[in-house]
Amino acid sequence: MAGAAAVFLCCTAWPAPALADGAAMPSMDPSRPVLCIDAASPDGQRWRVQCDENSKTCLWSPDGEVDRSGVVKRDLERARSCTPAPASYLTERKTGGYQLVRALPDAPYGWERDERGRVYQVNFDLKRRLYLGAAWAPSRVAGETEAGRTTFDFGLLVWEHLRRSRSPTRHRLRLVEGEARLAPYSASLVLAHYDVSRHYDNPLVRITTFFGRPRRSDLTLHLGTWVEAGGLELHGEDQGNARLWKVATGHLTIDLWQSADLESYARARAGVGFEGASQDGLGDRSAVTPGGALESELTLDKRGFHHLGAEIEHERPRYIEGSEGTAERTRARVHYEVIVIALNDQPLSLRLSAGAEKRDDIPGLADRWALTAQAGLRFSLWAPPRAQ
């Protein structure tokens, strides 16, 4: 009886549930406890309640997803369990001068709720995904523009893992990643890519100077490795199809700058690879290829919506079989990717890139700078929220 009286008092003194404008509503703090009160509203709705003693405010929301008229239709997704509380809890708070404010139910990290309590992902880790995309990819080579060129790109698995410690380490793995371009045709594929970045807590070398007061200077080198295996490039040329097999390439990396989670970086890398090339009518040749690159990947916002990357790479194949001498490959590229929409929490992103390439290792390819650009969409699967 006392409980019923408390519910009556509560529900006649406090507002009835109704659908409000989600943009104007505060959200419950997912890091603070939430209480659940049965039959807290006149129509017997169960409420989630979170009170703050400092601001004398109690945030409340229906404990479930509601329809447009405010009636609970189903349980909240991704909701934490709440602590049951008696209906008198709200009455006591009212007596204590608390203000009751309609709010959005709490959502876990990386997720938000709308005014109906429906949850959706708003934070995406594009470094953990598989993707498929298509793009318009015009190019300009030796004064000729190929404006109708298109491409599709793919990645069977992109996976990065940060091992947190005093010297955090980020492992990056990519499997079956590449793209195929048409009109004119060319394609590239890398079966396996792995690189690792590490932030060394201890300096590699510390130098103490004794001119005047002794002073210490630390020299820190954040060294890592970069390995690719099973690279393939195909080019359709007037002189016949050309194939380039990059059997294996290994580079040593030095990170010039790292973000705290090592997701963003600027680095230099250099090393050597072994490759084989063939072209219709010209036979096979193989080469040892020293090379190096300056590259950077930046995640520009905490939610993982904006990604910017740049790369300058130079390789110099030195032929050891089937041919003599050396060749040159130089390419530069900048790319930007932004998430524009999410379907069932799987992001669809817009990708823009521009680049230039100059090479003389494939007969028939113009030994001039080739300018390329891309504008297209990528569909990504998985892409969970980024690590906190």
Added chain:
Amino acid sequence: MIAVVLVAALPRAAAADDPCWVSHRHGAYPACFDPGNRLHLDLTSDGVGAGIRLRHVVGADDPDVSWRLEHEIASVRATRGAIRAVAYAGRFVRHSTDGHVVLPFGRPRKLFLPFDIGAEAEVGSLRGDTSGGSLHLGVVRGAALIDLSRAGNFRRRLAIGAAARWDIEVDGDSRTARAHAVAPLSLAALDLRAESRSGLTSAGLRAEVGGVWSTDVGWRRWVGADAEIERVLVAVQDRPLSVFVGGSFEPEDESVSGLVGLRLAPLIRVPGRRASSIDD
């Protein structure tokens, strides 16, 4: 390791009231099989085949969301003078009881969508004749799918989407590439599947229709389809033997072919748990 996984999935514990296990005085025997978790050997009307299939569900923080992952590994079918093989094919579907699209402009907005989202990936496929004719090497194929069936299990699928592929036509004699073909998400894909609760009967249809650009003729029409119906007839030592009827419409030469075969699954997962025998 795959064999270890499959063997580990074979029945082991005892439990009563399981419709997939029938009690018998000499020990319970299975009446259900999981055709998505097996190593199978095929004997067809004109050749042999084999392959490994695995499928499993990965949960998420949200009990309303799960990932249904299916894998086909080292699938081979050899007939007189022809061979078809796939190194790896995977299907990854995110099942959610609440489909939606999020518009992340300003404060993100959520609109309801009545389907699940998924993708297919296929790496390293081969089709061709072994008598020195042409070989069709599928380097990679990918598809973005929406599954309208929104089934919470593997037994039903009604998926449509857009597919991209990269194929190389290799001359069998010179072993050089005759043509390269690229479909930049220019194919419409359809994927249907139905499977009985017991797993004894299953049927599937996959089709691709659209345009492919190739280095020899430019854009051309691409129509391909595969269909198969399978029914388990008997089980020997709890290893099912099934009969299957299949047909395909080859996209390269637009020819129709069919086959009938027997399929033995020496390693297969049996759903549920073994019931106690009467003698126990």
